[in-house]
Amino acid sequence: xxxxxxxxxxxxxxxxxxxxxxxxxxxxxxxxxxxxxxxxxxxxxxxxxxxxxxxxxxxxxxxxxxxxxxxxxxxxxxxxxxxxxxxxxxxxxxxxxxxxxxxxxxxxxxxxxxxxxxxxxxxxxxxxxxxxxxxxxxxxxxxxxxxxxxxxxxxxxxxxxxxxxxxxxxxxxxxxxxxxxxxxxxxxxxxxxxxxxxxxxx
Amino acid sequence: xxxxxxxxxxxxxxxxxxxxxxxxxxxxxxxxxxxxxxxxxxxxxxxxxxxxxxxxxxxxxxxxxxxxxxxxxxxxxxxxxxxxxxxxxxxxxxxxxxxxxxxxxxxxxxxxxxxxxxxxxxxxxxxxxxxxxxxxxxxxxxxxxxxxxxxxxxxxxxxxxxxxxxxxxxxxxxxxxxxxxxxxxxxxxxxxxxxxxxxxxxxxxxxxxxxxxxxxxxxxxxxxxxxxxxxxxxxxxxxxxxxxxxxxxxxxxxxxxxxxxxxxxxxxxxxxxxxxxxxxxxxxxxxxxxxxxxxxxxxxxxxxxxxxxxxxxxxxxxxxxxxxxxxxxxxxxxxxxxxxxxxxxxxxxxxxxxxxxxxxxxxxxxxxxxxx
Amino acid sequence: xxxxxxxxxxxxxxxxxxxxxxxxxxxxxxxxxxxxxxxxxxxxxxxxxxxxxxxxxxxxxxxxxxxxxxxxxxxxxxxxxxxxxxxxxxxxxxxxxxxxxxxxxxxxxxxx
Amino acid sequence: xxxxxxxxxxxxxxxxxxxxxxxxxxxxxxxxxxxxxxxxxxxxxxxxxxxxxxxxxxxxxxxxxxxxxxxxxxxxxxxxxxxxxxxxxxxxxxxxxxxxxxxxxxxxxxxxxxxxxxxxxxxxxxxxxxxxxxxxxxxxxxxxxxxxxxxxxxxxxxxxxxxxxxxxxxxxxxxxxxxxxxxxxxxxxxxxxxxxxxxxxxxxxxxxxxxxxxxxxxxxxxxxxxxxxxx
Numbered sequence: 001x002x003x004x005x006x007x008x009x010x011x012x013x014x015x016x017x018x019x020x021x022x023x024x025x026x027x028x029x030x031x032x033x034x035x036x037x038x039x040x041x042x043x044x045x046x047x048x049x050x051x052x053x054x055x056x057x058x059x060x061x062x063x064x065x066x067x068x069x070x071x072x073x074x075x076x077x078x079x080x081x082x083x084x085x086x087x088x089x090x091x092x093x094x095x096x097x098x099x100x101x102x103x104x105x106x107x108x109x110x111x112x113x114x115x116x117x118x119x120x121x122x123x124x125x126x127x128x129x130x131x132x133x134x135x136x137x138x139x140x141x142x143x144x145x146x147x148x149x150x151x152x153x154x155x156x157x158x159x160x161x162x163x164x165x166x167x168x169x170x171x172x173x174x175x176x177x178x179x180x181x182x183x184x185x186x187x188x189x190x191x192x193x194x195x196x197x198x199x200x201x202x
Numbered sequence: 203x204x205x206x207x208x209x210x211x212x213x214x215x216x217x218x219x220x221x222x223x224x225x226x227x228x229x230x231x232x233x234x235x236x237x238x239x240x241x242x243x244x245x246x247x248x249x250x251x252x253x254x255x256x257x258x259x260x261x262x263x264x265x266x267x268x269x270x271x272x273x274x275x276x277x278x279x280x281x282x283x284x285x286x287x288x289x290x291x292x293x294x295x296x297x298x299x300x301x302x303x304x305x306x307x308x309x310x311x312x313x314x315x316x317x318x319x320x321x322x323x324x325x326x327x328x329x330x331x332x333x334x335x336x337x338x339x340x341x342x343x344x345x346x347x348x349x350x351x352x353x354x355x356x357x358x359x360x361x362x363x364x365x366x367x368x369x370x371x372x373x374x375x376x377x378x379x380x381x382x383x384x385x386x387x388x389x390x391x392x393x394x395x396x397x398x399x400x401x402x403x404x405x406x407x408x409x410x411x412x413x414x415x416x417x418x419x420x421x422x423x424x425x426x427x428x429x430x431x432x433x434x435x436x437x438x439x440x441x442x443x444x445x446x447x448x449x450x451x452x453x454x455x456x457x458x459x460x461x462x463x464x465x466x467x468x469x470x471x472x473x474x475x476x477x478x479x480x481x482x483x484x485x486x487x488x489x490x491x492x493x494x495x496x497x498x499x500x501x502x503x504x505x506x507x508x509x510x511x512x513x514x515x516x517x518x519x520x521x522x523x524x525x526x527x528x529x530x531x532x533x534x535x536x537x538x539x540x541x542x543x544x545x546x547x548x549x550x551x552x553x554x555x556x557x558x559x560x561x562x563x564x565x566x567x568x569x570x571x572x573x574x
Numbered sequence: 575x576x577x578x579x580x581x582x583x584x585x586x587x588x589x590x591x592x593x594x595x596x597x598x599x600x601x602x603x604x605x606x607x608x609x610x611x612x613x614x615x616x617x618x619x620x621x622x623x624x625x626x627x628x629x630x631x632x633x634x635x636x637x638x639x640x641x642x643x644x645x646x647x648x649x650x651x652x653x654x655x656x657x658x659x660x661x662x663x664x665x666x667x668x669x670x671x672x673x674x675x676x677x678x679x680x681x682x683x684x685x686x
Numbered sequence: 687x688x689x690x691x692x693x694x695x696x697x698x699x700x701x702x703x704x705x706x707x708x709x710x711x712x713x714x715x716x717x718x719x720x721x722x723x724x725x726x727x728x729x730x731x732x733x734x735x736x737x738x739x740x741x742x743x744x745x746x747x748x749x750x751x752x753x754x755x756x757x758x759x760x761x762x763x764x765x766x767x768x769x770x771x772x773x774x775x776x777x778x779x780x781x782x783x784x785x786x787x788x789x790x791x792x793x794x795x796x797x798x799x800x801x802x803x804x805x806x807x808x809x810x811x812x813x814x815x816x817x818x819x820x821x822x823x824x825x826x827x828x829x830x831x832x833x834x835x836x837x838x839x840x841x842x843x844x845x846x847x848x849x850x851x852x853x854x855x856x857x858x859x860x861x862x863x864x865x866x867x868x869x870x871x872x873x874x875x876x877x878x879x880x881x882x883x884x885x886x887x888x889x890x891x892x893x894x895x896x897x898x899x900x901x902x903x904x905x906x907x908x909x910x911x912x913x914x915x916x917x
Contacts, residue, residue: 031614033310038618052633052638065625131339138649268741273750
């Protein structure tokens with residue numbers, strides 16, 4: 001009884017926290033704060049996984065999502081200098097569109113969730129030793145196994161890694177002639193301040 | 203109160219159980235006792251943390267002094283024993299400065315993230331058969347995940363300081379930690395493969411016949427070395443202290459921190475060293491298992507004279523000394539050398555090692571294979 | 575004390591509560607996807623949606639199927655999210671180098 | 687530097703900004719075989735670790751001195767420079783004859799040698815040897831410049847004071863001719879030689895502020911004449 005009371009309290013705390021933080025992710029104008037809020041949402045999701053007896057998944061969630069993806073996002077934010085300035089407010093049209101679509105989706109999904117369906121009579125025991133079970137399933141090539149998707153995912157990750165490197169690689173600048181800091185006559189035009197340049201052209 | 207203390211003492215005599223297990227057992231019948239256990243564990247870990255910080259900082263200063271032909275702190279207390287305490291008091295009394303135009307909230311949050319990640323790892327380390335706060339069936343994964351989580355503290359701290367050096371240090375640190383995490387995890391996976399479990403207690407118990415470092419014909423040694431190098435890089439210690447290299451970046455990501463918050467970063471750094479040492483000794487050196495050789499019963503009985511906690515302490519001190527020895531011997535690497543070491547050397551070695559390890563496991567090709 | 579505990583325990587979350595929570599997060603992510611202007615912000619909203627989808631798989635696994643198939647789907651989702659983040663970040667960095675902005679309303683390369 | 691191939695250094699001509707300049711090609715750095723570098727790296731790491739461990743295990747190599755406790759047994763290296771001192775000969779005469787070579791040699795004007803005409807000898811002799819420790823860099827140029835070995839760098843290092851103005855010293859305790867000059871005189875005149883006492887420095891100092899005993903504040907240009915009178 002105490003255990004289920006604890007579960008209840010934790011679930012509702014996590015639920016409220018997750019909703020608030022998810023709203024922070026999409027509404028804050030400081031992108032880095034959004035990233036921190038996203039990290040907190042993912043952390044709370046890991047907590048939910050533990051409530052759902054999926055400890056291994058919780059570990060993977062923290063390892064990959066927080067240790068990898070959020071750090072990558074923070075890197076992206078810093079490299080694109082998005083953190084230095086406030087993001088512009090979305091236009092009213094976008095705001096309206098976003099909230100209408102979001103609310104409509106919520107309404108539709110809730111309709112589906114609360115629609116009458118066959119009652120779940122069987123009481124399922126959580127899987128013991130999920131690490132072992134997941135490992136066996138992932139490498140099982142029988143009809144119940146997931147070995148093909150597993151291999152495909154590894155291919156996808158490899159392709160993504162190579163693609164990321166190729167896209168983000170610094171393209172070497174075309175070989176430039178030796179510059180002398182603006183002393184040569186041809187370069188004066190580019191090194192002087194703009195106002196002065198305009199005067200000269202007049 | 204007396205009753206609770208008595209029960210804790212009595213419980214120590216039971217077959218080994220973690221504190222979390224005892225609390226879970228007691229929860230339906232005796233919630234107060236469970237709460238007392240959990241609270242006691244929390245207070246205990248925090249006290250341990252503080253003491254550990256003090257001891258490690260003192261040890262680092264003394265040992266570094268000896269390596270450099272100096273004496274180290276000698277004035278406060280006999281042989282400078284109270285120097286760290288005095289420094290802590292000084293840090294606590296200092297003004298807590300947040301730079302203007304820094305992101306206040308992030309600046310305040312970052313040290314807690316950094317220290318929190320470290321403290322959370324301390325909870326799952328098996329110190330001795332009787333002293334173990336919590337055991338998880340995903341122990342190794344948990345440890346890796348949480349230590350990857352600490353990088354966020356460094357990144358946020360560096361960015362929110364609104365200082366170029368701090369930002370550079372944070373970015374370097376992020377790149378370094380993410381890269382070296384791969385090698386460290388690959389090295390840990392070898393032991394997981396051997397032990398067949400990710401629970402730290404299970405891994406310790408699987409080494410009853412011999413420690414993993416030498417039971418697997420060299421595979422263990424290679425992964426031990428790879429893990430040691432990679433985790434030294436992960437905790438930003440010299441020779442991998444590029445993120446804070448004081449001769450290049452003043453102090454890197456914590457350049458703008460002062461007072462209590464600086465001491466949080468500082469403490470996290472030193473506790474991280476303990477965490478690495480504790481994990482290395484748990485995974486490769488048998489944790490609290492005494493040094494046993496196969497079936498030489500007489501020899502093993504002599505080794506059993508020292509209790510488990512003592513063995514753990516000895517191993518951890520040895521690794522910590524090794525880390526300090528590294529620090530005061532080697533010069534700092536350059537950024538490109540750092541990346542080369544990881545991606546071109548450690549990572550291929552790690553992959554090949556994992557492959558060889560899987561063959562060792564497949565054909566049960568251990569020294570002293572009897573007990574597994 | 576026991577009464578209060580009993581009362582709290584009687585509200586123990588079931589399938590529906592978990593599903594509603596995941597849906598709420600999904601819809602928040604969806605509206606973020608439509609309102610955000612910064613490309614990294616959009617990526618973060620997409621991560622929210624992926625995360626809630628993974629959560630739903632785990633919920634169904636816990637309450638409807640006696641296996642770990644849902645966990646495996648969640649792991650696949652996490653892997654896809656990682657691949658997406660890698661490629662996304664690469665594209666944003668390249669785009670930023672080229673256009674000095676990653677505001678999606680400013681990027682109209684394919685329009686004319 | 688063993689991994690740099692110096693046999694491969696070549697000169698070539700390269701045109702940079704329209705000019706042809708000779709350029710030395712950088713010697714190629716020999717990289718090791720990928721598999722050979724791992725054991726060699728460990729070997730070199732072990733070499734370094736062995737060295738530091740040797741120092742760790744030999745406490746006799748510790749060079750730290752526990753200063754205030756070991757004051758009685760404190761030993762300085764011969765060439766340690768702590769303060770400037772004037773040499774005296776066996777009879778107690780200063781060997782400085784006021785030639786001002788040190789004053790000219792001093793790179794930052796930390797030495798002022800005041801001389802006067804000797805009453806008995808009729809030659810230039812030392813009046814006051816003023817040394818400003820606050821601006822001295824202990825470069826030893828004065829000692830090297832001295833033609834008569836009258837200066838030395840001493841080992842008295844406990845010179846800390848609470849006011850910078852107290853760091854200006856008069857080095858000689860008496861003014862008068864050198865021993866050599868006195869030796870040239872005959873018995874009678876030698877008796878007339880009087881060694882005038884010189885106390886601590888009490889001249890003007892380069893910093894304004896509160897008055898200290900024996901120390902006068904800075905002399906500003908406007909007040910110069912007034913001050914001169916008192917001197």
